Amino acid sequence: MQDSIFIGGGGDDYGEKQGLSLKYANRHGLVAGATGTGKTVTLQIMAEGFSAQGVPVFLSDVKGDLSGLAAAGSPGFKLHDAFMDRAGKIGLDDYSYQAFPVTFWDLFGQQGHPVRTTVAEMGPLLLSRLLELSEAQEGILNIAFRLADEQGLPLLDLKDLQALLVWVGENRADLSLRYGNISVQSVGAIQRRLLVLENQGGAKLFGEPALELSDLMRTDLDGRGRINILAADKLMASPRLYATFLLWLLSELFEELPEVGDPDKPKLVFFFDEAHLLFDDAPKALVDKVEQVARLIRSKGVGVYFITQNPADVPEDILGQLGNRVQHALRAFTARDRKELRLAAETYRDNPRFDTEEAIREVGVGEAVTSFLQKKGVPGVVERTLIRPPSSQLGPIDAALRKALIDSSPVAGKYEVLQDRHSAYEILTKRAQEAAQEAEAAERREVEAEEVEREFKAARRYSGSRVKRSSSRSTRSNARGDTVGDALGKALVKELRGTTGRRIVRGILGGLFKGK
Numbered sequence: 378m379q380d381s382i383f384i385g386g387g388g389d390d391y392g393e394k395q396g397l398s399l400k401y402a403n404r405h406g407l408v409a410g411a412t413g414t415g416k417t418v419t420l421q422i423m424a425e426g427f428s429a430q431g432v433p434v435f436l437s438d439v440k441g442d443l444s445g446l447a448a449a450g451s452p453g454f455k456l457h458d459a460f461m462d463r464a465g466k467i468g469l470d471d472y473s474y475q476a477f478p479v480t481f482w483d484l485f486g487q488q489g490h491p492v493r494t495t496v497a498e499m500g501p502l503l504l505s506r507l508l509e510l511s512e513a514q515e516g517i518l519n520i521a522f523r524l525a526d527e528q529g530l531p532l533l534d535l536k537d538l539q540a541l542l543v544w545v546g547e548n549r550a551d552l553s554l555r556y557g558n559i560s561v562q563s564v565g566a567i568q569r570r571l572l573v574l575e576n577q578g579g580a581k582l583f584g585e586p587a588l589e590l591s592d593l594m595r596t597d598l599d600g601r602g603r604i605n606i607l608a609a610d611k612l613m614a615s616p617r618l619y620a621t622f623l624l625w626l627l628s629e630l631f632e633e634l635p636e637v638g639d640p641d642k643p644k645l646v647f648f649f650d651e652a653h654l655l656f657d658d659a660p661k662a663l664v665d666k667v668e669q670v671a672r673l674i675r676s677k678g679v680g681v682y683f684i685t686q687n688p689a690d691v692p693e694d695i696l697g698q699l700g701n702r703v704q705h706a707l708r709a710f711t712a713r714d715r716k717e718l719r720l721a722a723e724t725y726r727d728n729p730r731f732d733t734e735e736a737i738r739e740v741g742v743g744e745a746v747t748s749f750l751q752k753k754g755v756p757g758v759v760e761r762t763l764i765r766p767p768s769s770q771l772g773p774i775d776a777a778l779r780k781a782l783i784d785s786s787p788v789a790g791k792y793e794v795l796q797d798r799h800s801a802y803e804i805l806t807k808r809a810q811e812a813a814q815e816a817e818a819a820e821r822r823e824v825e826a827e828e829v830e831r832e833f834k835a836a837r838r839y840s841g842s843r844v845k846r847s848s849s850r851s852t853r854s855n856a857r858g859d860t861v862g863d864a865l866g867k868a869l870v871k872e873l874r875g876t877t878g879r880r881i882v883r884g885i886l887g888g889l890f891k892g893k
């Protein structure tokens with residue numbers, strides 16, 4: 378089975394080898410099943426199999442139990458005998474314990490290397506989703522991104538976006554003329570959402586150095602694919618952040634990787650655990666995007682595997698694209714359960730030996746109803762498969778080993794230190810300061826001009842002769858250059874010339890410094 382990954386044994390006595398063909402591994406997959414039925418172990422043995430074949434893997438560790446991939450299983454483990462039995466039953470003759478090359482990642486930078494992206498790379502669509510914005514609020518976010526583009530304001534971290542939004546809010550009168558209505562309420566609402574995100578630790582996700590995708594696609598010296606494990610236990614407390622981050626990563630892979638058509642084996646396999654979070658009350662636009670990314674990322678050599686309790690959690694269009702399936706047991710307590718079970722069963726090619734629906738209900742723990750793509754990408758006949766036992770440790774590794782592995786990883790030190798590059802926040806702060814100085818200068822000139830005016834009137838009263846008027850207006854309007862590119866600054870100064878000028882400067886700076 379050189380060109381496939383051993384998944385388990387099917388047939389009457391589980392003796393027929395069931396494999397996932399590497400050639401079709403980029404045609405995506407599904408691992409489903411009720412809680413405790415064996416999904417995580419299936420994920421583990423699939424990751425092992427891909428790694429062994431030189432295919433790098435990305436997966437999220439939702440319960441913290443997948444870190445065991447980094448350590449070999451042990452004969453001292455309580456399930457050793459059960460594993461050996463199982464291996465024997467399914468004809469896994471060369472079963473042995475083995476550790477795999479693992480890179481740990483963590484959005485919060487504690488249980489792995491920090492993973493970051495920039496606000497600009499995340500883009501307004503995903504950010505709106507992340508922040509759960511209304512349509513009107515999303516519109517404003519789009520305007521903000523557009524302005525940042527036009528003005529050359531790099532949006533790297535949350536601070537940059539917050540500063541830009543403060544600016545948009547303060548200048549909404551001018552901006553509304555160009556872009557349509559911008560309400561203070563909406564801008565305020567976005568800012569509040571950003572605060573919530575910050576409180577959830579979301580600020581850590583944004584900034585530099587941003588993740589380089591090539592670091593997810595490494596192999597070790599023996600040619601085994603590295604298994605990238607994203608610590609997701611803490612992250613699950615913010616399901617939106619979790620789902621949006623993974624979706625960002627997918628779309629980034631899709632955008633950055635070159636076309637490779639149908640390679641002999643995938644360039645990367647991406648496991649999306651708790652996939653239902655991606656689709657829970659997702660707007661149609663987003664589901665369409667996921668569907669599109671899933672469809673197109675195939676030709677970049679990336680296989681995407683969704684892991685979820687119930688296949689009904691995955692929209693039909695997307696489900697239809699998941700060619701390789703491991704369906705663990707589903708419960709059928711309610712009428713709705715039974716209906717979903719029937720629908721799930723209907724998506725398989727029947728096996729005359731058993732009834733698919735019944736099998737899905739009956740399979741034991743660590744057993745599944747499977748179907749993998751065969752020659753020409755045709756789905757294989759459904760099988761009742763006893764899944765192989767893992768070679769790596771079942772259950773988490775301890776903190777000391779984890780730390781040692783992080784410290785010695787090929788990317789150690791690369792992402793640990795956050796860089797705060799000159800970006801929108803700094804630029805807008807500087808502009809605001811300059812504008813404040815300009816406003817002060819303008820005010821001084823106004824006072825001077827009034828003095829001249831008084832002198833002029835006084836002189837006329839006393840001498841009757843014509844005294845040349847100095848025009849304070851024209852001096853002021855030339856006070857700042859007319860470069861179009863500096864429209865932000867100009868609009869700001871224009872505001873500042875009005876009666877509310879000083880208040881606005883305070884507002885901008887106040888808003889900006891609050892974030893510090």
Ligand SMILES: Nc1ncnc2c1ncn2[C@@H]1O[C@H](COP(=O)(O)OP(=O)(O)OP(=O)(O)O)[C@@H](O)[C@H]1O
Nearest residue numbers: 411412413414415416417418419742743764765766
């Ligand atoms: N392929 C397997 N080989 C040997 N034992 C297995 C296998 N699959 C599952 N088991 C046993 O079943 C237990 C539960 O499996 P697992 O943790 O994968 O379930 P799960 O579906 O991920 O559950 P949850 O929904 O709670 O996360 C494992 O700890 C292990 O003891």
Ligand SMILES: [Mg+2]
Nearest residue numbers: 416417418440
């Ligand atoms: Mg699990």
